[in-house]
Amino acid sequence: MNRSPRQPLLTGYRNLFRIHTIAVVARAVSARGLWLALVVCSTAWAAIGCPALRAAASETRPNFVIFLADDLGYGDLGCYGNRVIQTPNLDRFAQQGMRFTQCYSASSVCSPSRSAILTGRTPYRNGVFTWLPEGDTVHLRRSEIALPRLLKQRGYQTCHVGKWHLNGKFNSPEQPQPNDHGYDWWLATQNNAAPSHKNPENFVRNGQPLGRLEGFSAQLVAQEAVEWLERHRDPQKPFFLAVWTHEPHLPIETDPRFMQPYAAFDDEGIRQHHGNVTQMDHAFGTVIDALDRLHLSDNTFIMFTSDNGPEGDGTKGRTRGSTGGLRGRKRDVYEGGIRVPGIIRWPGHIPPASTSEQPIVGSDFFTTVCDILDIPLPDDRTIDGASLLPAFEGRPIQRRVPMYWRYYRAPHGVQIAMRQGDWKIVAPEDLSRFELYNIARDPREQHELSANEPEKLAEMKRTLLKLNAEIEAEGPDWWKNYQPPRRKKRPAKPRAGASPRANK
Numbered sequence: 450m451n452r453s454p455r456q457p458l459l460t461g462y463r464n465l466f467r468i469h470t471i472a473v474v475a476r477a478v479s480a481r482g483l484w485l486a487l488v489v490c491s492t493a494w495a496a497i498g499c500p501a502l503r504a505a506a507s508e509t510r511p512n513f514v515i516f517l518a519d520d521l522g523y524g525d526l527g528c529y530g531n532r533v534i535q536t537p538n539l540d541r542f543a544q545q546g547m548r549f550t551q552c553y554s555a556s557s558v559c560s561p562s563r564s565a566i567l568t569g570r571t572p573y574r575n576g577v578f579t580w581l582p583e584g585d586t587v588h589l590r591r592s593e594i595a596l597p598r599l600l601k602q603r604g605y606q607t608c609h610v611g612k613w614h615l616n617g618k619f620n621s622p623e624q625p626q627p628n629d630h631g632y633d634w635w636l637a638t639q640n641n642a643a644p645s646h647k648n649p650e651n652f653v654r655n656g657q658p659l660g661r662l663e664g665f666s667a668q669l670v671a672q673e674a675v676e677w678l679e680r681h682r683d684p685q686k687p688f689f690l691a692v693w694t695h696e697p698h699l700p701i702e703t704d705p706r707f708m709q710p711y712a713a714f715d716d717e718g719i720r721q722h723h724g725n726v727t728q729m730d731h732a733f734g735t736v737i738d739a740l741d742r743l744h745l746s747d748n749t750f751i752m753f754t755s756d757n758g759p760e761g762d763g764t765k766g767r768t769r770g771s772t773g774g775l776r777g778r779k780r781d782v783y784e785g786g787i788r789v790p791g792i793i794r795w796p797g798h799i800p801p802a803s804t805s806e807q808p809i810v811g812s813d814f815f816t817t818v819c820d821i822l823d824i825p826l827p828d829d830r831t832i833d834g835a836s837l838l839p840a841f842e843g844r845p846i847q848r849r850v851p852m853y854w855r856y857y858r859a860p861h862g863v864q865i866a867m868r869q870g871d872w873k874i875v876a877p878e879d880l881s882r883f884e885l886y887n888i889a890r891d892p893r894e895q896h897e898l899s900a901n902e903p904e905k906l907a908e909m910k911r912t913l914l915k916l917n918a919e920i921e922a923e924g925p926d927w928w929k930n931y932q933p934p935r936r937k938k939r940p941a942k943p944r945a946g947a948s949p950r951a952n953k
């Protein structure tokens with residue numbers, strides 16, 4: 450343990466707890482003078498920080514886990530108001546940490562959101578501006594500073610399990626792979642589990658294709674995370690673990706045991722989709738249980754979130770995710786495409802069962818981890834993410850760069866959005882017209898205010914035009930004249946010689 454973490458200033462709830470404890474003692478001795486003296490001392494102690502506590506805490510740097518669901522909507526969890534879908538593990542987790550009511554993915558589609566989590570940079574800046582079909586030339590470049598690489602350089606062990614989706618040429622020397630971005634150990638797919646979540650055939654572990662695996666994707670991924678925690682990592686070192694499930698992205702296939710709670714629905718699509726979210730929740734619980742069993746939970750920062758809003762229109766097939774009433778869905782730059790669940794647990798630093806209404810975004814994860822560990826942010830490039838440490842203490846987040854979204858194939862004639870404070874501006878890619886919403890008052894974006902708020906519109910427009918130009922200038926121009934590769938036909942049968950699960 451060669452560096453000490455930055456401990457957040459003593460949190461408000463800790464101070465309350467301390468003052469309460471002192472009050473109990475003071476009352477017990479029934480000495481009014483002593484009580485007042487102790488309160489004064491306690492306040493001074495809180496103001497200067499507690500050297501003893503910091504020294505004790507600094508002996509162990511925290512571990513970090515980022516658990517990412519795929520296409521999980523804002524309204525898909527019990528703790529976000531869903532009354533049908535069962536997510537007991539995440540509901541319990543929310544009771545142990547902070548639930549963010551305005552958490553955003555950095556994009557309305559998969560790959561860009563993931564790129565922002567690892568780099569702290571908005572996708573058009575880091576180059577991963579769109580979701581990446583197999584064979585795409587777009588990828589997360591070596592020149593990006595990915596969080597696992599940064600942490601590995603500081604003595605962390607690093608592991609990725611689940612969907613990767615940060616290159617088109619997966620497991621090929623032509624593009625960087627998870628290990629090139631700093632992962633010691635990885636089990637991943639390029640994009641979706643194929644042919645479905647059941648018995649997937651396309652997982653690769655540390656460069657070795659595994660062939661057909663028996664089981665369901667989320668459980669296979671969680672089991673790999675557990676095995677890595679138990680058997681492969683060095684318990685003397687802190688770790689960074691990314692668990693990125695395929696669930697509930699298509700092609701959905703759900704273990705019948707997780708569909709059981711929805712047996713009353715005649716529609717198999719609903720049983721499959723809702724069960725798939727429960728399948729993901731179960732995998733989340735598996736990882737949490739392992740951290741508890743290994744006595745790692747107290748010193749582990751865990752963030753749960755999703756990479757974008759729900760697929761489809763929500764009424765047919767297996768795309769039955771919910772935006773919780775927000776406008777738009779996956780691919781949209783309206784709230785339903787980008788606002789997602791976001792829950793963070795960090796015992797001793799985040800008050801249990803707390804809620805924050807501050808807007809946060811996936812790229813904040815990078816900056817927060819750097820802030821906790823006192824790692825200076827790279828100064829040769831723009832980092833869009835903000836540190837969330839103030840939010841944990843109920844103070845305002847200091848956001849230097851407004852939140853920005855862009856997806857060139859977003860529907861409804863608008864592809865760009867920016868949020869600053871309570872306000873959001875939405876525009877087509879040619880920036881020829883603008884919509885303005887007050888998200889705090891109108892989260893469903895029902896009241897377009899550009900005509901009513903000309904001054905705010907002008908201010909937001911100025912900021913957006915400047916930010917958009919900066920981002921376009923800083924990132925690679927892969928988005929110009931982009932042509933996605935033609936989709937390859939997937940072979941109907943597993944490749945010959947595919948390894949069975951037993952060789953895993």
Ligand SMILES: [Ca+2]
Nearest residue numbers: 519520559756
């Ligand atoms: Ca996704």
